[in-house]
Amino acid sequence: MSVGSLQAALASATNEVTVAAANINFDFTLVKYEAPKEYQPLGALLSPKRKENAEFGPSHCTARRLASLFHDVCPETPNLISAYGKRVSEISTRATKRQSTKFANSMFESYAGVDATSIWAAATSSDPAAADRGALHIHLLASMLAKMWTAPEAVSIWFELISERQRMISEQLERGDALPFSLAAAAAQRQIQRSQLAEWDASARAWLQTADSVMVKEQDQLRIILENIELSTSRDQGKASMVYLSVTQAWCRALMVMERLVSGVAQEVHDGAALVGLTAWHIYPDIHIFGPKSVKVSMQDPLVQPGGILTLGCGPSAIPSSQGVTWSLSLKHLRYYGRPVETQSAIGIHRSHLSFDELMLAMLGCVVNIWGLSRDNMDSAARIFSKLVLHLESREQSKLVDRHILHGLRLLGRAADAHIEEMNTTTPFVNLGINRPQFLPAKFRNVPTRPFFSLLEEDTFLDRLKDDESRIMFLRRIASRYLSQHPQASSCVIRYAITQTKTSWASVFPSSITTRNRATSRSSAQSHHRWNADHTLDNDKEIHHRTTQRSPAPFSFKDGYVYNHQHGTPIPMSLWFGNVHGTALYQPCDLARPAMPPAQIELEDLLWALEYDLMADIQIPEDKVSSTLSLLAVAHSGVLGRLEGLMIRLKTLSKPLTEAKWAKEVAVNFDHRPDDRGYQWISGALPKSIGVLSYFISECDLRPTDIEENVCGVSFGDSIFVPENLTRDPFEASDEQAIVRVLGNIGLPGFVMFSSVMEPMVSEVSESSWKQKD
Structure with missing residues (x-):
């Protein structure tokens, strides 16, 4: 039924036709109520501009219309509404204290501060005589949708909910059912525009960002609980295509469960609706999870009365990749043309x-x-x-x-x-x-x-060790790990200090050697053995050596092999680890014995090597x-x-960071200006800073060269990003283009860039015009 037909049906179904006809076109949404006392501290912290919007502007109208349209859909939850008011007032107070006061007197004064516009609009749109507080329930639903879905998806869900609700009211009128006038009038008025729904969703989304940052400890604790569970928000997955039924049922279940919990009544749930609610509303009951391993988590939230324990009727998920709480819907209005889009969202262990x-x-x-x-x-x-x-x-x-x-x-x-x-x-x-x-x-x-x-890698690691002594220390270390139990371990040798004319050698494992001592003529001890080509060390390290005798080294090197002459007949030795042209460890070549195990650097x-400062210069x-x-x-x-x-x-x-448009411009700058590189690329250029910022905080991937030079800031979520000079007195401005974050937004959805006028109108200077300041 069209809006015009619905208006006609409404007029014919009302006794006072004249009054009804007049009221159909009357904007009843302008009615304003006193906000509940629990919400008063929140209202006191809102900027005058936000407060005006929430009490008399578009946000107030949207809250009133949605509350009237969904009248009697939700159960009465007075205790939840009261507890939620206390929580949002607490969060807004804490967030305001964290925000710097230097923006209070800047040009952004009207837009600075927490964006609780949708909450205050709902609080001043709820009839205190009505127990259900319908507009506040609407805000709670907006928070649930914003928590689970992206902005386009949430707006699509809202549009479908409204369309289906209007259709249901039309059918009731056609059947001659008695309906409250405000309900029928809300349905008879023109469709709520997507832009209005987008602003409503954006306010709820900005509030969630602020609230999550304030209640970060509790949110993290809740994510740990969700780590090993898997629950669906829709009880009947076959109803995923019925958006209205799935959403309203989850909404009502969450309201009922949370109402009982804050009242001190324990609840057991087998779906994720209540978990979506408590994460979006920031109220934390104690949680018990029963399964193969029972888990009890005490959240100690003073807003939940003793006895308000949420029991999850499931154990840890048997699925290794647990998704936490999921919600599947088929969205008809996500695209202007095409079939319904099957979508699924989840809240799990990770933050957004x-x-x-x-x-x-x-x-x-x-x-x-x-x-x-x-x-x-x-x-x-x-x-x-x-x-x-x-x-x-x-x-x-x-x-x-x-x-x-x-x-x-x-x-x-x-x-x-x-x-x-x-x-x-x-x-x-x-x-x-x-x-x-x-x-x-x-x-x-x-x-x-x-x-x-x-x-x-073997060659790289050995090359990066600072000297031969460091390499010898490492080769002995790795040999002790791999060769200490091998029968031929004592026959291994290290070749080092290699030039065209000189080669030095070192033992791998300590052995008994003959030494000279001042007290006795000869003694035997377990120690390492060196054969130095020039009888000196090539560095000033404190190495304890005792010279035994002057004699040629019993080793030779030829064609990549070391030959051991200690026992008369030369015994060939092959490379086991190291660089044949540098420092390396050699092992005996004996096919009759088991091969020595291969080694790798761990x-x-x-x-x-890093802890003992054994590394030289490292190339990255x-x-x-x-x-x-x-x-x-x-x-x-x-x-x-x-x-x-x-x-x-x-x-x-x-996706790869290197594929970002700003990153590609940096890469070009790297190639053309290797000395200045990225720091020079980004310094003093606001469009480049905005290009970087947009990529990390929003869905926008902007090429910095496409951003107009007169763009002077952006607004997204619960943040405004502007050059610091715009927040200062002009006499205190500096040449730096540092960007600062202001808690707040300009009230528009999405990633919004605002700019100054390219050619501002300035009054002409005239010799006959004199201005004097006393």
Whole structure:
């Protein structure tokens, strides 16, 4: 039935036809009520502009219309509404205290502060005489949808809910059912526009971002609970195509369960509706999970009365890749043309947003994965990164490594240190990166990627050791691990200090040798043996040697083999480990005896060399790992590292960072200006900073050269990003173009760029015009 037909049916079904006809066109949504007392602290913190919008503007109209349209759909929940008011007031107060006061008197004063517009609009749209507080229930639904679905999906769901609700009311009128006038009038009015629904959803989405950042500890605890469970929000998966039924049932179940929980009545659930509710509404009852292993989690939320325990009637999921709470729907209005889109969303153990430090923990996991290291080696890998950064920053080494790669490694080293110190807290983020290796490109300029930049390869590792003594120490270390039990271990020898005319030799294992001593003429002891070509050491290390005798070394080298002449007949010895043209360990060639086991450099060997300062200069090649670290360094030093409270989209990890449009411009700059590189590329250029920012915080991947020069800031979610100079007194402005984050938004959905006028109108200066200030 069309709106016009519905209006006609409404008029004929009403006794007072004249009054009804007049009221159909009357905007009853402008009615305003006093907000409940629990919500008053929230209202006091809103900027005047947001408050006006919530009480008299578009947000108030949307709240009133939706509340009237869905009248009597939800159960009465007075205790939940009261508890929610206390929680949102608490969150807004804490968020406001964290926000700097320096923006209070800036040009963004009207837009700064928490965006609780949808909450205040709902609070002032709810009739205090009605127990159901319908508009606040509408906001609670908006929070559930914003928590589970993307903005386009949530708007599509809203549009379908409204259309189906209007159809149901039309059928009731046709049957002659008695309906409240406000319900019929709400259905008879014109369709709520998508733009209005998008703004309603954007406000709820911004609030969730702020609330999640304030209640981060409780949200993280809840994610741990969701780690090993799998529940569906829709009880009947066959109803996924019936969006209205699936959503309203989940909405009502969540309201009923949470109402009883905050009232102190224990509840057991077998679906995910209540879990969606408590994550979106930030109310945390104690949770018990019963299964093969029972788990009890005490959340200690004062808003939940004693006895309000949520029991999940399921044990840990048998599915290794648990998805937490899922919700499947078939959305008819997601696209303007085409068949319904089957969609599924989930809330599980991972946040939808990460801090930059958490992003670097995920990067640590990506690197470990791409290098083929197991999770068991995670601790050793983290320690190596930490020591490697210290080594690269020492002495002249820092001059030999590209400064962006060095800064990227420094950021990775900081993440490694955090993982070592707080492993329980950081492991989920590292695992997040391990499961998303696509953050690194599949290939980079056909340069192979090897673990720890080839430092675990035999030739590279030995070349990077600072001197022959370090190499001898390492060869003895690796021999003790692989050869100590071999019957011919004592016959092995190390060849080193090689020139065209001189070669020195060293024993691998201690043996009994004859020495001279001041007290006695001869003695026998277990020690290492050296045959030095010139009877001197080639370095000033403190090595304890005792000269035994002057005699030729009982070894020779020819055609890649060492020959041992100690027992008369030369015994050939082949290379076991090392470089034939450098320092190497040789083993006897005896086909009658078992072959010596092959050796490889392990993580502990590299860590050992770094800890004991045995490494010389290390070259870091430009491969897929170092190139991604360089880009992260540019983004961090130019933009992200300067923004307090910045949250990065989790989806940033779903594709290679090198494919971002801003990253490609950086790569071109790297090729043409290798000395200045990324720091010069991003400094002093606001469009470039916005290009980087848009990629990490939103779905937008903007080419910086496509951003107009007069763009002066962006608004997204619960944040406004602008040059710091725009928040200062003009007399205090500096030449720096540093971007700052202001808690708030300009009230529009999506990623919004705002700009200044290219040619502002300025009054002309006239000689006959005098202006005087007293």
